[in-house]
Amino acid sequence: MARIDLDQLAHSYDRSGTRPAYAVYPFTHAWEDGETYALLGPSGCGKTTLLNIMSGIVHPSEGRVRFDGVDVTELPTARRNIAQVFQFPVIYRTMSVFENLAFPLRCRQLPQREIEQRVGEVAELLNLSGQLQRSALRLSSDAKQLISLGRGLVRNDVAAILLDEPLTVIDPQLKFELRRKLKEVNRRYRLTLIYVTHDQTEAMTLANKVVVMNQGRIVQIGTPQELFERPEDAFVGYFIGSPAMNMLECRLAEGGVDASGLHIAFPGADKRGIKVGAKLAFGVRPEYVAITDAPAADAIPAVLVDLKSVGAFRIATLGIGAHRVKAKMRADQPIPVDRMFVRFTDGRRLLYADDRLVAVA
Amino acid sequence: MSALYRILKYAAILLWSAFVIAPFLWALTTSFKTANGITGGPTYIPWLQYQPSLEGWRLLFRSGGGGIQIGGPYLDSLIVTISASLISLVLGTLAAYGLSRFTFRAGFVRNADITFFFISQRIMPPVVLAIPFFLMLQFLGLLDTKFGLIIVYIALLMPIAVWVMVDFFNTVPRELDESAMLDGCSPFETFWRVILPNSKPGLVVAGLFCLIFGWNDFFFAFTLTFTQTQLLPVAIVALNSSVTPWWSLSAAALVSVAPLVAVAFVLESYLSRGNLAGAIR
Amino acid sequence: MSLVATELTRRVDGVVHLDSVSCVLERGRFYVVVGPTLSGKTSLLHALAGLDAPDIGTITFDGADLAAVPVWSRSVSMVYQQFINYPHLTVYDNIAFPLRRRRLAHAEIESRVRAIAETVSLTPFLERLPGALSGGQQQRVALARSLVKGSDLLLLDEPLINLDYKLREQLREEFLNIFSAQSRSILVYTTAEPNEALLFGAEVLVMHEGRLLQVGSAQSVYARPATATVARIFSDPPMNLVPGSLDDAALRLGDDVRLPRPRHFGPLPPGPYVFGIHPGDIAPNPSGIAAEVELAEISGSETFLHVHHAEMRLVAHLSGVYAYALGENVQIALDGAKLFAFTPDGELAAAPTSGG
Numbered sequence: 001m002a003r004i005d006l007d008q009l010a011h012s013y014d015r016s017g018t019r020p021a022y023a024v025y026p027f028t029h030a031w032e033d034g035e036t037y038a039l040l041g042p043s044g045c046g047k048t049t050l051l052n053i054m055s056g057i058v059h060p061s062e063g064r065v066r067f068d069g070v071d072v073t074e075l076p077t078a079r080r081n082i083a084q085v086f087q088f089p090v091i092y093r094t095m096s097v098f099e100n101l102a103f104p105l106r107c108r109q110l111p112q113r114e115i116e117q118r119v120g121e122v123a124e125l126l127n128l129s130g131q132l133q134r135s136a137l138r139l140s141s142d143a144k145q146l147i148s149l150g151r152g153l154v155r156n157d158v159a160a161i162l163l164d165e166p167l168t169v170i171d172p173q174l175k176f177e178l179r180r181k182l183k184e185v186n187r188r189y190r191l192t193l194i195y196v197t198h199d200q201t202e203a204m205t206l207a208n209k210v211v212v213m214n215q216g217r218i219v220q221i222g223t224p225q226e227l228f229e230r231p232e233d234a235f236v237g238y239f240i241g242s243p244a245m246n247m248l249e250c251r252l253a254e255g256g257v258d259a260s261g262l263h264i265a266f267p268g269a270d271k272r273g274i275k276v277g278a279k280l281a282f283g284v285r286p287e288y289v290a291i292t293d294a295p296a297a298d299a300i301p302a303v304l305v306d307l308k309s310v311g312a313f314r315i316a317t318l319g320i321g322a323h324r325v326k327a328k329m330r331a332d333q334p335i336p337v338d339r340m341f342v343r344f345t346d347g348r349r350l351l352y353a354d355d356r357l358v359a360v361a
Numbered sequence: 362m363s364a365l366y367r368i369l370k371y372a373a374i375l376l377w378s379a380f381v382i383a384p385f386l387w388a389l390t391t392s393f394k395t396a397n398g399i400t401g402g403p404t405y406i407p408w409l410q411y412q413p414s415l416e417g418w419r420l421l422f423r424s425g426g427g428g429i430q431i432g433g434p435y436l437d438s439l440i441v442t443i444s445a446s447l448i449s450l451v452l453g454t455l456a457a458y459g460l461s462r463f464t465f466r467a468g469f470v471r472n473a474d475i476t477f478f479f480i481s482q483r484i485m486p487p488v489v490l491a492i493p494f495f496l497m498l499q500f501l502g503l504l505d506t507k508f509g510l511i512i513v514y515i516a517l518l519m520p521i522a523v524w525v526m527v528d529f530f531n532t533v534p535r536e537l538d539e540s541a542m543l544d545g546c547s548p549f550e551t552f553w554r555v556i557l558p559n560s561k562p563g564l565v566v567a568g569l570f571c572l573i574f575g576w577n578d579f580f581f582a583f584t585l586t587f588t589q590t591q592l593l594p595v596a597i598v599a600l601n602s603s604v605t606p607w608w609s610l611s612a613a614a615l616v617s618v619a620p621l622v623a624v625a626f627v628l629e630s631y632l633s634r635g636n637l638a639g640a641i642r
Numbered sequence: 643m644s645l646v647a648t649e650l651t652r653r654v655d656g657v658v659h660l661d662s663v664s665c666v667l668e669r670g671r672f673y674v675v676v677g678p679t680l681s682g683k684t685s686l687l688h689a690l691a692g693l694d695a696p697d698i699g700t701i702t703f704d705g706a707d708l709a710a711v712p713v714w715s716r717s718v719s720m721v722y723q724q725f726i727n728y729p730h731l732t733v734y735d736n737i738a739f740p741l742r743r744r745r746l747a748h749a750e751i752e753s754r755v756r757a758i759a760e761t762v763s764l765t766p767f768l769e770r771l772p773g774a775l776s777g778g779q780q781q782r783v784a785l786a787r788s789l790v791k792g793s794d795l796l797l798l799d800e801p802l803i804n805l806d807y808k809l810r811e812q813l814r815e816e817f818l819n820i821f822s823a824q825s826r827s828i829l830v831y832t833t834a835e836p837n838e839a840l841l842f843g844a845e846v847l848v849m850h851e852g853r854l855l856q857v858g859s860a861q862s863v864y865a866r867p868a869t870a871t872v873a874r875i876f877s878d879p880p881m882n883l884v885p886g887s888l889d890d891a892a893l894r895l896g897d898d899v900r901l902p903r904p905r906h907f908g909p910l911p912p913g914p915y916v917f918g919i920h921p922g923d924i925a926p927n928p929s930g931i932a933a934e935v936e937l938a939e940i941s942g943s944e945t946f947l948h949v950h951h952a953e954m955r956l957v958a959h960l961s962g963v964y965a966y967a968l969g970e971n972v973q974i975a976l977d978g979a980k981l982f983a984f985t986p987d988g989e990l991a992a993a994p995t996s997g998g
Contacts, residue, residue, distance in 0.1 A: 042806065076363075176948070180937045183968055198806060204940035204963070224940045228963035241943030242811055287943060287962055310840050311864060311877060312922020313961060328943075328961060331922070536726045539693050542713040543720050544787070545743030550714075558730040 001192040002068040002159035004031040004054065009063030011049055023049045025216045026062060031160065033068075034190035038207035042239070043198055046216040048164070051196045055162055056080045067159045083152025085163040089144035091136045097123070098132040101150045108155075122153045125185060142174035146181065153189070160192040167202055179205055200240055212236050228285070229348065234355035237283050243315060246289065246325040247352070248282045257282050257351065262321030264344070265298040266361045269351055278353040288348035289327035291316065293336035302342045304335065318342060385615075392417045392612035399607055417608030420600070421616065429609075431616065434596035438576065439620070441507050441592060445514030446571035450564065452515070453522025458552055460523070461530035462538060479523045482516065487580045498585055505589045513581055518571040525570060529563030530556070565631040572624060576617075593617050643669040643704055645795065645828055650689050650699035659685035660696060661852040667828045669794070672821055674839040674860070675832040676876060677849035683832040686849065687797045690830065691718045703794065714743075719788035720797040723804055725780035727772040733759070733783050734768040740791045758790045761820060778809045789820070796824065798831040802838075818842060836876045840864065848872050870988040873918050879946055879957045881918045881982070888912050893978065896954040899931055904978040907992045915991060918982035921946070921959035927975030938966035949974055 006029045012020035024046040031037060039047045052058035054065060056077035065073045072080050092100050099106075101119045110118075123129045126146045131139070136147060145166060152161045166182075167175055183206060186193060197203050203210050204224035212220045212227065212235070219233035220226075231237035237245030250259040256266040257280065264282055274280070292299060305324065306317040309331055316327045316335065320342060327342065351359040390405055393413040404410035421431040456479070459465075460472050494513050495504070503509030533556060541551040582592035591599075597613040600606055645667040652660040660682050667673055675683045688694040690701065692713045701708045708716065719740070727736050734755060741751045759765050762782040772780050781801060788796060801817075802810040818841075821829055833839060839846050839860045846863045848856045855875075856868045867873035867881075874880040886895040889912045893901045926947070933949035933956065940946075940963055947958040947966060956974060966972065983992040 042808070176937070176939070179939065180948075180968075183937060187968055200807070201939060201941040204942070205938070223965065225963045225965055228943055239808065242807065242941075244808075244811075285943065308841050308843065309861060310837050312920050312959060330961075534724060534726065536722045536724060537728070539691075539713075540720070540722075540726050540787075541728075542693070543691065543716075543718055544740035544791075545714050547712075547714050550743075555728055559728070 001033050001190070003033040004160055004192070005064075005066040005069070006030070006054075007064045007066065009053065009060050009065065011046075011053060011058065011060045011062070015061060020061065022216050024053070024060075027218055028063075029211075029218065029221075031192060031194060033192055036186045036191070036193045036195075036206065036208045038195040038197060038203035038210045039213060040197060040200060040203040040210050041213035045213040047196050047198075047213050050213070051162055051164060051194070054160075054194070055082045055084055081155075081157050081159045083155065083158045083161045085145065085148045085152065085161065085166045087165045087168050089141060089148050089169075091139075091144050091147055093137045095136060096133055097128055097136050097139070097147060100136045100147050101128075101132075101154055104151050104155050118154045118156075122150045125153070125188065126150050126181065140171075140174060142170050142178040145170060145178060149182070149185070153185075153191075160194060163193065163195045165197050165199075165202075166195065167197075168199070182206055204240075212239070214239070230350070230357065230360065231283070232357045234281065234283065234352050237285070237350075241285065243286050243326045243328065245283050245285050245350075248323050248325070250280050250282045252280065260322050262300065262323065264300070264349070266349055266351060266359070268361050269359050273358050274353045279355075281352045281355075283350040283352055284325070284344045284348060286315065286326040286328040288345035289318070289325055290343045290345065291318070291327055291329065291333075291335060292341050292343060293339055295339075295341055296343070299341035299343050302340050304340060307335070388611040388614050391607050392609075392615060394608050396608075414608075417606070417610075417612045420606065420609035421612055429596050429600055429613075431593070431596060431613065434591045434593045435616070437507060437590055438593035441510050441514060442572060442575035445511045445518055445575050446568060448511070449515050449518035449522045449571050450568050453519045453567065454526050454557075454560070454564065455552075456519075457523045457526030458530055458556065460527050461533075462535070476523065476527055479520045482520045491580070491584045494581065495585060504585060505587045507590050510582065510585060510590065510592070513585060514575050514578070517578070517581070518575055521570045521574060522567045525567040526560075526563055529560060529566075533559065561631055565628045569624065569628060573621060576621060645690070646702045647690065648700050648702075650686070650696040650701070652685060652689060652694065652696045658852045660689060660699075662699075663849075663852070663854045664699075665847060665854060665857065667830065669828055670825045672829045672842065672844040673831065673847060674842055674844040675830060675847045675849055676834070676836055676839050677832075678834055678875060681849040681875075682852040683849055684799055685852070687720065687799050687830065687832060690795065691720055691797055692716050717791070717794040718797065719791055719793040719795075720799065721781070721784045721788050721801045723800045725772070725777060725784055725804070727780060727783050727787070729771065729773055732769055732771055733764055733775070736772060736783055737764075737786045737790050740787060744791075754790055758786045761789070762786045762816070777805055778813060781805065781813070785817075785820075789824075792827070794827060796827045796829050798829070800832050800834065803834075814838065814841060836860075836864070836878050839876075846876070848876055850875060866990065866993045867982075868990055870916055870918065870984040870990075873982065873984070873990075877920055879921045879959060881920055882924070882956045883916050883918045883984070884954050884956075885914070885986075886917050887914045888983070893917070893981070895976070897952055899951070899954070899976070901976065901978045901981075904981055904992075904994075906979065906995045907981075907983060910983060910992050914986050916984040916986065916988070918984060919956075919976060919980055921957045923980040924956060924958045924974055924976055925960060926958065926972050928973055930973035930975035933972055933974045935966045935968060935970040935972055937968065938964065940964075947972075 008026055008028055009024070010022055010026035011024040012022045014021045039050060041047045049058060053060045056075060060073065064071055067080070092103060098119055101122055102115050105115045105118060123132055128143065128146065128150070136144065149161070152158055167178060170178055185191065195203060195206055208223060209221060210224060210227055211218055214235045220231065220236050227236055227240050231240065231245065234247060237247065248259040250257040252269060252271065253263060257264050257269055259282055300320050302318040302320045304316060305319050308315045312331050314329055314331050316329070318325050318327055325342070347360065349361045350357055391399065393407060394411055395414045395416055407413040420428045424430045460476050465472055465475060498504045498509045503512070537555060538551050541555040546554060577594070579594040582595050586592065586595070597610065597617065600609055600613060648664050650660045650663040663686060675686060677683050689696050692708060692711065728739060731739065737755045737758060738751050741754060759768055762785055764779065764782050764786060767775060767779060772783055775783065802813055805813065843860055846858060846860045847854055848863060850871055856863055856872045863872065863876050867876055870883055874883065884895045886893060888903065888907065888910060891903055893903055895901065895917060931951050933951040936948040936950055938945055938947050943963065945960040945962065945964045947960060949956050949958065949972060958974060980994050982990065982994065985991050
């Protein structure tokens with residue numbers, strides 16, 4: 001496996017105008033060897049373009065692609081040593097499981113003994129050992145997808161494995177097993193894996209590092225926990241998690257922020273690092289909005305607008321000042337009847353300037 | 362590597378284009394030649410290599426002296442082909458919609474069997490059908506008439522229309538029919554107001570096939586007509602005499618191929634347009 | 643004023659689609675049919691719409707049998723999972739289509755189309771073709787077309803399943819607002835997601851293998867599922883079910899977990915039971931039983947922690963995002979007060995009093 005460097009990379013499909021209409025804006029990023037990534041974003045965010053640039057299907061209009069320092073920008077897909085797993089499992093219907101896995105090695109004319117050894121290893125890893133002589137056609141969809149992955153694993157020259165929405169067409173009942181298998185393969189083999197998906201569950205479950213893209217830009221790279229607790233970009237707060245993060249437009253005030261007349265304590269919020277005229281917003285996740293009946297210095301009076309029960313949890317819509325915020329809590333947590341206040345958890349209050357995170361308190 | 366690939370790619374495309382266009386070019390140059398121009402070996406450039414002449418073209422519009430008066434057969438061919446194609450398309454589309462949407466049962470016969478029955482009409486070689494058709498038309502007194510030929514052509518063309526349209530309707534989601542019925546359409550209204558307007562790509566393909574097969578038929582036109590009715594392919598063959606008149610044959614070939622080329626150009630944009638994109642997604 | 647379905651049964655090529663389904667649907671109410679794929683949800687809607695005639699059974703509306711009334715004469719509309727619109731007509735003409743079939747006056751059509759387009763935020767798109775719209779907008783067109791008629795029966799067959807989850811969230815809220823204004827129709831909405839039914843707070847019909855298993859308010863079905871099958875269907879993730887036994891003093895789960903006998907079990911006789919607990923009611927806790935992590939599935943702001951203790955497999959639904967490694971050892975707390983008890987053949991024997 002290899003480290004993949006994207007250096008000043010950008011792509012625009014339409015270069016007719018004076019300014020290129022970027023599908024992917026210029027950026028520099030390194031995919032570390034042996035790390036598991038997910039490229040996450042809504043449709044049209046540029047993730048598929050980026051994937052195609054790495055696999056060599058699309059030639060970037062700017063920048064270089066390097067595998068372990070070697071410039072591969074001009075190389076076609078076939079010479080990049082990339083293995084790819086697609087949305088629909090690719091299996092050779094007439095071949096046995098063994099022959100399916102052996103196919104890339106046969107194409108490279110490896111000796112039979114080596115083929116048997118490598119296929120044996122990969123089959124062992126993917127729990128396919130017992131099924132090697134079966135026809136690949138009869139397998140369930142998740143096993144077929146494992147074979148697609150296995151064909152990438154048998155080669156020892158693969159720089160990275162790119163997976164394009166690999167679980168979208170898998171039956172929901174089989175998804176859990178496949179996710180677990182993929183996760184285990186990651187851990188044991190230290191592969192450079194890049195998942196491309198629009199599904200936050202897929203991305204956050206399978207990857208150690210999630211790269212969130214929106215409108216052609218990478219807006220945050222972080223662990224699932226970081227995306228949840230400290231969204232670097234307002235889009236991440238909106239896109240990751242349900243209900244989305246509460247965002248209240250505000251301006252700086254003494255000891256905190258002022259959201260159209262509502263004072264919210266925000267220790268340490270000041271002008272430093274904030275551009276003049278930037279649009280400010282206070283953000284807090286519904287999980288970090290606590291409802292109490294006790295007035296306190298930093299507690300804000302609230303009224304209950306709506307309360308929905310979702311199994312073991314409840315989602316309350318609260319009116320504070322002129323704003324609505326959502327709070328998520330356990331279903332067995334009591335909700336005060338007459339007087340109600342909200343508090344925001346320390347360390348989970350976020351301040352955004354022009355949609356970028358500038359302060360945490 | 363990629364430059365060489367590009368060169369090879371364009372070379373292959375050019376070669377193939379030349380292969381496809383060459384016969385037309387040959388026909389075009391030949392149609393302006395005379396006997397002298399042809400026997401002198403391969404020549405391509407008018408005035409320099411051969412003296413162009415309109416003799417070949419004149420023969421098409423002259424009677425006597427090897428001429429064939431192409432106007433009459435041309436009109437007959439148009440009338441027969443277009444009528445037969447239209448009727449086949451209308452009947453075939455209705456039949457196909459029924460076969461695609463409703464379940465028919467007669468003994469062991471199911472929808473698939475009926476569809477196959479239609480298609481099986483085309484499996485038999487024309488020679489087998491010629492005598493029965495001849496006898497039937499004779500019995501009906503329709504031998505050597507356009508009407509008789511139209512009936513025979515419908516029998517030949519409708520299976521094509523049914524075949525293409527059943528396939529097409531099967532790709533149209535049933536939910537579209539259901540929605541129309543829920544919105545208050547009777548089954549025929551559903552077909553007329555919703556399904557048909559969204560079937561242009563299928564209709565174009567089916568219609569094109571009908572026109573091509575109908576226009577190009579020689580065998581039945583030859584066996585079922587004699588003097589009163591003469592279709593274009595038969596008329597062209599009549600040009601032939603002891604000396605093959607390559608010039609007028611070439612001109613006739615170009616004239617006969619022209620309407621199909623025109624139709625293909627007009628309908629080409631429909632063929633590539635996915636009119637159902639909004640329904641299926 | 644109601645629609646009554648009696649013993650609807652339908653088989654297609656020997657496969658049971660509906661198995662003796664009976665229900666009463668009242669005007670002005672909102673019903674959510676919950677069941678996994680192929681549970682018969684769509685078959686039920688088709689039967690109610692009159693698109694498929696049941697082999698056995700009757701449907702009456704306000705007392706009149708509907709069997710002889712063809713689909714196009716009924717007052718029914720339907721929204722499909724696929725975004726079904728008339729591709730050759732503009733959004734305006736799509737919405738006007740059912741009204742034109744009724745030969746309404748031109749001005750009446752115009753005002754109704756414009757009003758409904760405003761409700762579903764389609765006004766700027768009226769002149770476009772459906773193919774030029776996004777999936778969410780296409781589904782709004784389909785919804786508008788079904789609402790504009792003011793049908794007695796409005797059927798929605800998993801209308802949000804083909805949209806991405808953010809759009810689903812948004813449309814779900816809009817739907818709820820729109821539906822609450824439909825006071826004279828019967829609304830039937832199908833979904834595979836119990837949380838959707840809980841969010842709508844609607845009357846729930848739980849289906850499985852063509853049979854109607856339970857009817858009741860979403861909260862009551864969640865709190866007191868009639869059978870273990872309902873408990874699994876009407877919980878996301880499905881309720882944890884563990885075979886065990888009960889005696890006068892204690893409760894045994896699997897091979898070696900003993901808990902004091904929960905008080906809400908009351909006079910339940912001793913014997914073998916299947917115990918259930920909602921994934922949201924278990925969580926890692928240092929005083930809990932030792933378990934090994936199989937996988938932590940993370941979905942945005944939630945973590946589904948799959949663990950096993952010997953043969954006992956459990957899923958914990960945690961609010962928030964937590965990192966757990968494969969094979970990590972954790973302690974999982976099982977609160978006896980949250981346990982459900984089912985008889986070995988799956989009937990509910992006891993449920994937590996608080997309602998889970």
